[in-house]
Amino acid sequence: MPVENSDSPASAPGRNLRIATRSRADNWKKPPRRIEISECITCDTCLRSCPEEFGAIFDRGLDVVIIPELCSGCPSCVLECPVDCIYVDEDWKPTDDAMWNHIELTAEGAA
Ligand code: SF4
Numbered sequence: 001m002p003v004e005n006s007d008s009p010a011s012a013p014g015r016n017l018r019i020a021t022r023s024r025a026d027n028w029k030k031p032p033r034r035i036e037i038s039e040c041i042t043c044d045t046c047l048r049s050c051p052e053e054f055g056a057i058f059d060r061g062l063d064v065v066i067i068p069e070l071c072s073g074c075p076s077c078v079l080e081c082p083v084d085c086i087y088v089d090e091d092w093k094p095t096d097d098a099m100w101n102h103i104e105l106t107a108e109g110a111a
């Protein structure tokens with residue numbers, strides 16, 4: 001008998017699903033990360049180091065921000081940041097609609 005439910009989308013939701021539902025994956029054990037704006041030198045190194053499957057870092061105005069719903073806490077960006085200003089964010093707040101609208105546009109553009 002073939003196994004019919006081996007690729008259950010609920011067990012491995014992709015980035016597009018996280019963007020569509022504006023929610024974090026349930027199976028991520030690590031908390032997301034956040035960038036401390038007052039310490040960040042906006043070099044964009046973290047933005048380039050975030051794995052494509054997550055794509056959690058964006059420029060927002062003059063700041064560089066991590067979208068907690070897209071951040072698995074992996075933590076590639078932490079290892080690359082030259083000033084060590086990326087911290088665990090246990091108390092993360094949901095991303096606002098304006099930012100989600102921007103993210104949706106970039107996701108469609110990249111598809
Ligand atoms: S912890 Fe990983 S997923 Fe989160 S922003 Fe950094 S590189 Fe991206």
Ligand code: SF4
Nearest residue numbers: 040041043044046081
């Ligand atoms: S790598 Fe560090 S200093 Fe550079 S933009 Fe990211 S958080 Fe800011």
